[in-house]
Amino acid sequence: MVLLKTFHDQNQVEMHRKIADVSMTVQRELPKGVNMLRLNTMKMREKDWQHFTYCLGFCPTLTRLHLWKISISKASLNLLASYLLGMPKLQYLTLGDMNLNSFPLFPISESLKHLPQLKELTLTVNYLDSAHFSMLVPGLETLDLLEVLSLDENDLGDAGAQVMMELLLKLRRLKSVSLKFNSIGNKGFEMVLPMQRKFKSVKLLLDGNDLTDDEFEELEQAQT
Numbered sequence: 001m002v003l004l005k006t007f008h009d010q011n012q013v014e015m016h017r018k019i020a021d022v023s024m025t026v027q028r029e030l031p032k033g034v035n036m037l038r039l040n041t042m043k044m045r046e047k048d049w050q051h052f053t054y055c056l057g058f059c060p061t062l063t064r065l066h067l068w069k070i071s072i073s074k075a076s077l078n079l080l081a082s083y084l085l086g087m088p089k090l091q092y093l094t095l096g097d098m099n100l101n102s103f104p105l106f107p108i109s110e111s112l113k114h115l116p117q118l119k120e121l122t123l124t125v126n127y128l129d130s131a132h133f134s135m136l137v138p139g140l141e142t143l144d145l146l147e148v149l150s151l152d153e154n155d156l157g158d159a160g161a162q163v164m165m166e167l168l169l170k171l172r173r174l175k176s177v178s179l180k181f182n183s184i185g186n187k188g189f190e191m192v193l194p195m196q197r198k199f200k201s202v203k204l205l206l207d208g209n210d211l212t213d214d215e216f217e218e219l220e221q222a223q224t
Helices: 012-032 046-056 074-084 106-112 130-140 157-168 186-198 213-222
Strands: 036-042 064-070 092-096 120-122 148-150 176-178 203-205
Touching (some): 074 106, 130 157, 186 203
Parallel strands (some): 036 064, 148 176, 176 203
16 A cells, blocks of 8 residues: 655645644554655644654655655654654665755664665755765665665765775675765766776766766767
8 A cells, every 4th residue: 555645735734634644544544554754845833843754754654755854853853853763674765855964864864774675866956065964874875775876956066976986895785875965076986986987887867067068978978
C-alpha cells in the first residue's frame, strides 16, 4: 500500500489538521503495510513535526520517505533523525528544499548509519556547503547499498567536490552522483575527471557548474 499526502496552498488551519490526519491514517492502515510517505510544500509547527514523527514510529515497513519544501527547525530535524533510526527497511529518502544548511547535520549523519538498505538519497536544494557535506560523510560512507546520490542545487564548490570524490572510493555500489548547480569550477573538475575515468560504472553529473564546453566534453568522453 502507498500512502500519499501532498499539500499545496492550503490555509494553515487546514494544513495542521491534515498532519494529524496523516498520523492517524498511518496508524489505522498499518496492518496493510504502509510503504511510502510523501509530504510536499508545507509550513509545519513543532507540534506538527511531533505528530508526523510519531506516525513514523508506526511504520517499520516504510521503504520510501519523501519530504520536499517542508519548514523545519533544529529541534524538529533532531526529532526526525531520531525516528529514522527505527526505519531499517528504508530504501529511498528525500530531504529536499528544507534549508538544511541552517543546522548542524551530525544527527542526520548518525541516522544514516542505521539505514543499511538505503539505495537512493536525495538532498537537493539545501544550499549545503563543503562543511555541511563533510558532516554527513561519516554516515554516508556506511551506505554500502547506495546506488543514487542526488546533491543538485547545493553549494559544495570545489572543496565539496573533493570530499565527494573521496567518498566515491568507499561507495562501490554507486551508479549515479548528481552534482548539478554546485558552483564547481576548474579545480573541482580536475578532481572529478580522473575519478570518472577510473569508475566508468558511476555517472557523475555536473550540468550547471562553472565549467567550459571543453571540460563538459571531456567528462562526457570519460563516461563512455
